[in-house]
Amino acid sequence: MARLVMKFGGTSVADLDRIRNVARHVKREVDAGHDVAVVVSAMAGVTNQLVAWCREAAVLHDAREYDAVVATGEQVTAGLLAIVLEGMGVNARSWQGWQLPLLTDNAHGGARIVEVNGAELIRRFKELGQVAVIAGFQGLHKETNRVTTLGRGGSDTSAVALAAAIQAERCDIYTDVDGVYTTDPRVVPRARRLEKIAYEEMLELASLGAKVMQVRSVELGMLHNVPILVRSSFEKPEDIDPKKPPAGTLICDESEIMEQQTVTGIAFSKDEAQISIRRVQDKPGVAAAIFGPLADANINVDMIVQNVSADGLTTDLTFTVPSSDYERARATIEKAKSAIGFERIDGATDVAKVSVIGIGMRSHAGVAAKAFKALSERNINIRAITTSEIKFSVLIDAAYSELAVRTLHSLYGLDK
Ligand code: ASP
Ligand code: MG
Secondary structure, rough: OOEEEEEHHHHHHOOOOHHHHHHHHHHHHOOOOOEEEEEEOOOOOOHHHHHHHHHHHOOOOHHHHHHHOOOHHHHHHHHHHHHHHOOOOOEEEEEEEHHHEEEOOOOOOOEEEOOOOOOEEEEEHHOOOEEEEEOOOOOEEEOOOOEEEEOOOOOHHHHHHHHHHOOOOOOEEOOOOOOOEOOOOOOOOOOOOOEEHHHHHHHHHHHHHOOOOOHHHHHHHHHHOOOOOEEEEEOHHOOOOOOOOOEEEEEEHHHOOOOOOOOEEEEEEEEEEEEEEEEEEEEOOOOHHHHHHHHHOOOOOOEEOOOOOOOOOOEEEEEEEEHHHHHHHHHHHHHHHHHHHEEEEEEEEEEEEEEEEOOOHOOOOOHHHHHHHHHHHHOOOOEEEEEEEEEEEEEEHHHHHHHHHHHHHOOOOOOO
């Protein structure tokens, strides 16, 4: 008998039929003798609608009231699922964030979890055999007694935090895909589902545009060593053999992955823009003069490449920002021109970042060199390169991103 957290995203609870399907999944685990806490998202599209209403009400609105509005989506689903479970003869009750409580800081709209109290849930597992149905995404700021939300996609984070709080054996993330793939199967039909992936690799994949889970939920899983299973909610509950290990991708500690491949996956993102500052003065304080104002403007800078200058006077500096921030970033630099000192700004928005990820890179040399050769053979020009311990990224023309991803996917033996 195990204690499980089961989390269901928006498409998995999109209507009452889907909620009944979720209830059957829950009943399946209860019948197998497990203690179950369920975390639900709002029904598909509901949060978007709530956000839109807030904007319509007032473009600049109080973030505390925004949270009061957007937190409601999850409350509806939690109540409905509890009703359906009761109807199926499963003892269940719903919980809102403040009732547990799940305490957060007061960064409304993107609050961070401070503490989750799972004691009452555990008591009810033991004494009543009661399933807990918890509204994801929402919490409480204790000092001000206000409802908070954890940022878009935040119910993943609620689920993992709860799993840590009740010492669950596993946190199952039920979603509309059946696991984590070596790359996007829509781009590479031969992409494979991974059986296991290390937290660190998943963090890189998640923050690089593989939109399976909220990044913070993976961070939290790593911190508390919660095994997270990404699995499909579209699998029929009656088709699942309780004696077999469940199908999906397990996000776990790297020590639990026996056969480590050098490369685990390839991520890519087209939402990148490149900014190159030409003939920047080469003297102390210049990087600060550039990136300080960008940080103040809340612009997230990703790749940064600077050359060692030949003449000791000026150099070129290239970096990337999200394409939605491109114009703002250019304007910010332009405004700081006299403080920075440069000749001109060049830029491009039709660029893409392709990243190769694998903890095996720590112990293998030449992994990136292989890629550079393969890309050059396809005549793909590399604009910038960055590397870290377990990944490297190249910035290329967006038109070549699919070709690059496919090329690298085959190169590292990831094809099915
Ligand atoms: N409903 C929220 C959102 O759409 C939270 C979540 O689904 O994880 O962002
Ligand atoms: Mg989600």
